[in-house]
Amino acid sequence: MEETLVYRSKIKSLLLLIGSIGFVLVCLWVLSFLFTEEELPRKGAFATIVAPFGIVFFGYCAIIAFRHVLNNRPFFILNSAGLLDQGTRKSELFIPWSEVNEIILSKLRGNKIIIVEVKDPHKLNQSASSFDKFLSSANSMVGYDHPVFSANATTLSNQELYDLFNKYFDAYKQQNRETDTQPK
Template structure:
């Protein structure tokens, strides 16, 4: 049996618009530093630095979200072989059941994540070609003891339901592994 959990295009569009709003605010900072310098001890360079970081970070997020809007793959695919994660920019791709030792939930900076506890997490970190993605997954590993953290934010399912579905699938499929 196969379970498909689709990406929520409306949630992704909402996050995309939020990222664009932060880019716009950062551009406003950059073009009007005198309005914001008082907040930063009259240091224009601090305003410029924050503006450039904001444009860079939220611009990257906006690009990644824009690509997800047009992605037709399911956010999560669960079958007898394993889990295929396509839920975010840090998606892990295919994770076979035999690589998973547990599925846990954890709150990190006010957001709930499903943590896929791997038997050999270093194998997943080593195979990542993109250095930005590798660094971000290493940070995940330090915070949660796993490089693979899944949020329901971009999915058409609640966090609790996703957690239940994944644990049920792990229980059913770990018997066959």
């Protein structure tokens, strides 16, 4: 089976960049009231605490979005060996089809997610960065031990990505059945 590349949506990344810059500008505008004579209701607490955090947070989001706009690497690479995730984590995650038990399309608070149920979820995190391990442990605390994906940042819908994952996983299972039934 041919390799399939799934790319990040440039339009969604650009919208995230524009939105982030907009929020940074709003936070700067709110912060500017500290240095003027104009009154802003409860200006002290809001302007001195929330606005700087907003500038830092949305500034960071803008930097990440800008990097995503310039990034031409595939988000996911699917082939007969497995699934390579280059978009949802700081470090790459390769999931061999031999480690996959099931692929599930589920909903989490109204958002569709794809759960790749693997034989040993902790084995996948051995080569992950410490930040990725932290995020995986946070997922485990809310009941998701297995890798969870969403197509929200890609050019595909969640249903299309789920179908694509299953197409490759089914091809792997079919190939293994044929290999197992061949006389030796």
